[in-house]
Amino acid sequence: MHKQRRFSVAVACIAVLVLAVNWTIAATVATATGSAEAEHSRAAVIAVDQHWLEAELGGDTVWLDDLLLPEYRSISADGSVHAKAAIMAHAARNRGNDEERRKVEAWLKTHPSGQDVVIHGDTAILTFHDPKQGAASGVRSSDVFVYVDGRWHALYSQHSAAAAG
Numbered sequence: 001m002h003k004q005r006r007f008s009v010a011v012a013c014i015a016v017l018v019l020a021v022n023w024t025i026a027a028t029v030a031t032a033t034g035s036a037e038a039e040h041s042r043a044a045v046i047a048v049d050q051h052w053l054e055a056e057l058g059g060d061t062v063w064l065d066d067l068l069l070p071e072y073r074s075i076s077a078d079g080s081v082h083a084k085a086a087i088m089a090h091a092a093r094n095r096g097n098d099e100e101r102r103k104v105e106a107w108l109k110t111h112p113s114g115q116d117v118v119i120h121g122d123t124a125i126l127t128f129h130d131p132k133q134g135a136a137s138g139v140r141s142s143d144v145f146v147y148v149d150g151r152w153h154a155l156y157s158q159h160s161a162a163a164a165g
Helices: 002-038 042-058 061-067 084-094 099-110
Strands: 068-075 081-083 114-120 123-129 139-148 151-159
Touching: 002 042, 002 151, 042 061, 042 084, 042 099, 042 114, 042 123, 042 139, 042 151, 061 068, 061 084, 061 151, 068 084, 081 084, 084 099
Parallel strands: 068 151
Antiparallel strands: 068 081, 114 123, 123 139, 139 151
């Protein structure tokens, strides 16, 4: 009986150790990603935008709520306006469902995009364009970010119906 108790305690200790290592790794990755996204740089804007896509497709509404400013608006190619609440609701519907992810991945395969970032003070504009046409003429969409409280936040997005070149 005494050996069985020692074995149970040993298994419990190993389980706690494994969990601690996993938590440490997860915290390190989150901190590294978070700090890279917090930089006042072109790379950080691109990293935040990529995280945004993943958060929206994966339903991470907590992260999105922090990213999108209360005044955030997205204007579709047809002129329709989508406020922060609509983006959050869309993301919530994506949680646990990969249908939207498959659609986006298929679209991205047939519509490769170049990226261009312009930073002026604490404002950044990230533009997606058709690489064949270039940033000056094949713009598909733009996201406007502002640097507030040590990180980038989305304020506005505009999408166009620019055809693939």
